[in-house]
Amino acid sequence: MLEIADIVTSYGKIEALKGVSLSVAPGEITCLLGPNGAGKTTTMMTVAGLLKPRRGSITFEDRNITGRDPGHIVRSGIALVPENRLVFPDMSVHDNLRTGAYSRSDNEIEDDIDRMFERFPRLDERQLQHAGTLSGGEQQMLAVARALMARPKLLLMDEPSLGLAPMIVEEIFRIIRDLNAEGTSIFLVEQNVHQALKVAHHFYLLEQGRVTFGGSPGDLEEDEVIQRAYLGSAETT
Amino acid sequence: MGSGYALLAIGFTLIFGVLRRLNLSYGPSIMVGVFFGTFLFIQFQAGWYTVLVGTVLGAAIAGAYVERLCFWAIKKGAAVASMVSSFAVWMQLEEGVTIAFPDRTYEFPALGDFELIELAGLSVRQEHVIMLGIAAILVFALHQLLYRTRFGLAVRAVSEDPNAALFMGVNTGRVIFLAFILASAIGGIAGYFIMATEEVITPKFGLQATFKGLIAMMLGGMGSVPGAIAGGLLLGVVEKQAEWYAGAVWRDIAAFMLLFAFLIVRPGGLLAQHTAARDLAALRRV
Amino acid sequence: MDDHVITVLNNIGGFSFIALSAYLLLLSGEISFGQQAFFGIGAYASGMFTAMFGLSFWIALPLAMLVAGLAAAAVGALTLRLRGLYFAIATLAFAETIRLILVATTWQVDVDGEPVGPNGSEGLGNIRWGFDNEYAPVDFLWMIYGSLGIVLLLFFLMERSRLGSIVRTIGADRLLAETQGINVTRYKILVAGLAGALAAIGGAFYAHIQTTVYPENFDVMLGVHSLAYGLIGGLGTAVGPILGVLLDVGFLEAVEWIQGYRMIAFGGLVAVLLIFMPRGILDERRVHLLRLMLRGRRPDIHGAAGH
Ligand SMILES: Nc1ncnc2c1ncn2[C@@H]1O[C@H](COP(=O)(O)OP(=O)(O)O)[C@@H](O)[C@H]1O
Numbered sequence: 131m132l133e134i135a136d137i138v139t140s141y142g143k144i145e146a147l148k149g150v151s152l153s154v155a156p157g158e159i160t161c162l163l164g165p166n167g168a169g170k171t172t173t174m175m176t177v178a179g180l181l182k183p184r185r186g187s188i189t190f191e192d193r194n195i196t197g198r199d200p201g202h203i204v205r206s207g208i209a210l211v212p213e214n215r216l217v218f219p220d221m222s223v224h225d226n227l228r229t230g231a232y233s234r235s236d237n238e239i240e241d242d243i244d245r246m247f248e249r250f251p252r253l254d255e256r257q258l259q260h261a262g263t264l265s266g267g268e269q270q271m272l273a274v275a276r277a278l279m280a281r282p283k284l285l286l287m288d289e290p291s292l293g294l295a296p297m298i299v300e301e302i303f304r305i306i307r308d309l310n311a312e313g314t315s316i317f318l319v320e321q322n323v324h325q326a327l328k329v330a331h332h333f334y335l336l337e338q339g340r341v342t343f344g345g346s347p348g349d350l351e352e353d354e355v356i357q358r359a360y361l362g363s364a365e366t367t
Numbered sequence: 368m369g370s371g372y373a374l375l376a377i378g379f380t381l382i383f384g385v386l387r388r389l390n391l392s393y394g395p396s397i398m399v400g401v402f403f404g405t406f407l408f409i410q411f412q413a414g415w416y417t418v419l420v421g422t423v424l425g426a427a428i429a430g431a432y433v434e435r436l437c438f439w440a441i442k443k444g445a446a447v448a449s450m451v452s453s454f455a456v457w458m459q460l461e462e463g464v465t466i467a468f469p470d471r472t473y474e475f476p477a478l479g480d481f482e483l484i485e486l487a488g489l490s491v492r493q494e495h496v497i498m499l500g501i502a503a504i505l506v507f508a509l510h511q512l513l514y515r516t517r518f519g520l521a522v523r524a525v526s527e528d529p530n531a532a533l534f535m536g537v538n539t540g541r542v543i544f545l546a547f548i549l550a551s552a553i554g555g556i557a558g559y560f561i562m563a564t565e566e567v568i569t570p571k572f573g574l575q576a577t578f579k580g581l582i583a584m585m586l587g588g589m590g591s592v593p594g595a596i597a598g599g600l601l602l603g604v605v606e607k608q609a610e611w612y613a614g615a616v617w618r619d620i621a622a623f624m625l626l627f628a629f630l631i632v633r634p635g636g637l638l639a640q641h642t643a644a645r646d647l648a649a650l651r652r653v
Numbered sequence: 654m655d656d657h658v659i660t661v662l663n664n665i666g667g668f669s670f671i672a673l674s675a676y677l678l679l680l681s682g683e684i685s686f687g688q689q690a691f692f693g694i695g696a697y698a699s700g701m702f703t704a705m706f707g708l709s710f711w712i713a714l715p716l717a718m719l720v721a722g723l724a725a726a727a728v729g730a731l732t733l734r735l736r737g738l739y740f741a742i743a744t745l746a747f748a749e750t751i752r753l754i755l756v757a758t759t760w761q762v763d764v765d766g767e768p769v770g771p772n773g774s775e776g777l778g779n780i781r782w783g784f785d786n787e788y789a790p791v792d793f794l795w796m797i798y799g800s801l802g803i804v805l806l807l808f809f810l811m812e813r814s815r816l817g818s819i820v821r822t823i824g825a826d827r828l829l830a831e832t833q834g835i836n837v838t839r840y841k842i843l844v845a846g847l848a849g850a851l852a853a854i855g856g857a858f859y860a861h862i863q864t865t866v867y868p869e870n871f872d873v874m875l876g877v878h879s880l881a882y883g884l885i886g887g888l889g890t891a892v893g894p895i896l897g898v899l900l901d902v903g904f905l906e907a908v909e910w911i912q913g914y915r916m917i918a919f920g921g922l923v924a925v926l927l928i929f930m931p932r933g934i935l936d937e938r939r940v941h942l943l944r945l946m947l948r949g950r951r952p953d954i955h956g957a958a959g960h
């Protein structure tokens with residue numbers, strides 16, 4: 131569904147991605163694991179069109195989307211739940227959801243908002259509250275719901291469990307599984323290796339801007355994945 | 368007068384809101400519009416609505432020029448550069464107008480012959496009442512635009528967090544450009560009604576419009592539309608009082624002293640809320 | 654040298670002081686729109702000392718610097734909490750207040766049968782010290798450039814000293830400076846005061862060359878110009894702001910055919926320059942490269958990345 135082939139993305143002179151290739155299969159949950167600074171967020175941002183790759187190509191459902199602008203990519207069916215949530219703090223929960231549907235022009239937006247409130251009852255109670263007054267967990271739900279408002283076929287999630295209490299993390303992963311069961315493909319960046327490996331169909335390890343492993347959760351001992359996802363592998367440290 | 372200031376401040380605050388940068392050329396853009404309006408009047412004896420449309424159009428076009436050159440073209444991180452650049456363009460606009468209109472002082476068509484009217488025991492100029500009405504209508508229309516339309520949603524999203532807006536697929540560059548033009552057009556309307564009351568214009572109007580709009584905006588709190596209205600009205604009242612008790616020079620002194628005192632005592636402005644603290648943090652590097 | 658050239662050179666020298674004053678504040682991380690206030694205070698104070706009270710310029714100059722420096726330090730202390738735009742606007746509000754108060758103030762004393770002193774928008778005239786002591790414009794030229802040389806020398810010494818690195822640290826990251834145990838409050842007030850005194854030197858020379866000064870000489874145009882000089886010339890070295898003055902006053906004033914379109918030309922130049930070089934011509938990176946070249950080393954592009 132999503133094919134990333136040999137992309138190089140840099141910030142000025144610093145190359146953050148040094149030729150990354152991976153793919154996300156339709157209907158699956160694919161995880162990208164790796165230590166801090168490996169380039170996971172950069173990968174997400176490049177797919178979402180917020181950073182332009184120097185080299186390489188990104189294909190989504192057999193269409194080339196390399197270097198297209200973010201609006202185009204959202205419309206073609208990819209939505210992002212950004213790192214640190216980035217909800218609009220002084221806008222109501224309801225308006226935050228509307229921004230998620232910005233790229234749409236149909237007239238079912240309000241219906242979809244109602245559906246989001248059914249799925250996330252905690253947001254329903256806080257419809258008119260400013261997003262900045264929500265708890266961290268509620269903000270994360272809002273960020274997910276906001277992304278879903280674009281009706282994505284592929285949902286990109288950048289560390290959705292970051293900084294949340296264990297119970298909320300459980301809930302987030304339950305939502306991820308539910309969404310996937312309903313047919314949304316998911317490309318997930320995580321630091322919580324244990325939970326990630328439980329839900330993933332496939333996973334990749336990214337270290338210092340390069341993919342160093344790709345396979346299924348059973349292919350590698352969890353301890354080794356944890357080791358490499360937090361610290362990087364022996365030869366790179 | 369206060370409602371004129373409030374309108375000026377609303378345009379200013381809109382630009383500041385979406386860009387988090389200061390457009391010093393805001394007043395001069397309006398000045399270009401006002402001179403274009405007066406040109407239509409002098410050359411073609413245009414009626415009031417043509418002059419109004421001309422003024423708004425002139426201000427909007429000048430605003431578009433400023434946005435492209437000083438804000439769009441300059442890197443995101445360089446807010447100081449943008450501010451200085453908008454000042455540089457201010458000088459261009461002012462000299463451009465001076466060359467095109469060498470007599471410096473020109474007549475501006477009055478709204479009409481109005482008599483003073485009595486209101487609650489005070490005699491008021493009818494122009495000021497009309498201006499207040501126009502300001503109220505514009506504020507209502509702007510509110511509808513910001514809170515009821517897709518474009519308004521995008522403007523609010525960009526002014527809260529341009530990155531997050533980008534994630535939602537908002538074309539932030541275009542939204543900023545359009546908001547900038549909208550703000551200059553609102554400034555143009557303010558300029559028209561202020562000038563139609565004063566009836567003479569000079570290129571110095573650019574400086575005045577920037578200053579009055581800036582003061583009113585900062586008194587109310589940067590980036591806030593209700594704040595701009597409150598700030599504009601407060602400025603109008605204080606200036607009138609100072610002029611009444613101490614004379615014309617003291618009117619401007621009072622305005623600047625008020626601003627200085629406000630910045631020291633209550634930098635977030637009249638309607639300071641939790642957002643002001645966030646703005647302050649965001650502005651650290653500006 | 655003909656008179657026109659001397660006048661232009663004197664202007665370049667005079668404006669260099671206020672440009673350096675704005676530059677000093679920029680180094681400490683503050684954008685001031687109000688340095689013209691201290692240029693004006695310097696001009697008025699020195700002019701009043703010599704014209705009204707008969708002091709020598711050489712006594713009036715340090716006194717004027719003291720007055721402006723203290724005023725600037727007071728403004729610095731009042732605006733300590735403000736950052737960025739808020740600071741810029743506060744300084745602007747202060748400068749306009751001072752200018753308008755000068756417009757509103759008349760205070761004259763009798764000197765040799767003539768009323769002398771600030772007279773509202775008529776300004777402060779009869780600053781005859783130069784004339785009385787038979788100083789020609791060219792003598793002022795030496796005085797100005799002598800002072801400018803001393804100031805530049807002090808700047809270079811400062812940039813190499815602990816004070817210089819403290820100021821740049823505060824400018825780059827105030828919190829970092831605080832965690833390093835730097836008393837940010839004290840240094841901010843000190844820098845504000847020094848910058849005020851610096852601007853006053855320019856004002857004092859300006860007053861004694863012009864012999865009459867008006868409040869409108871110190872309007873916001875002067876303030877933003879002085880800020881623009883640093884941004885055009887470059888923020889990497891104290892020579893940057895002076896290069897900016899040279900470009901504006903030297904180049905545009907001197908070239909005949911630009912007259913009448915000067916603001917359009919200068920404005921366009923600044924706007925275009927800022928697009929390509931947001932920190933000016935002599936920014937940190939280019940200054941670093943130049944230094945290396947002067948020392949005859951091959952520039953190491955990667956190590957030279959500035960801001
Ligand atoms: N805006 C930026 N400017 C410069 N370098 C950056 C920027 N963002 C990230 N980097 C660098 O790119 C590399 C990858 O960062 P990132 O993609 O955020 O990693 P991750 O999400 O895996 O923690 C890091 O070395 C980081 O320092």
Ligand SMILES: [Mg+2]
Pocket residue numbers: 170171172213
């Ligand atoms: Mg990351």
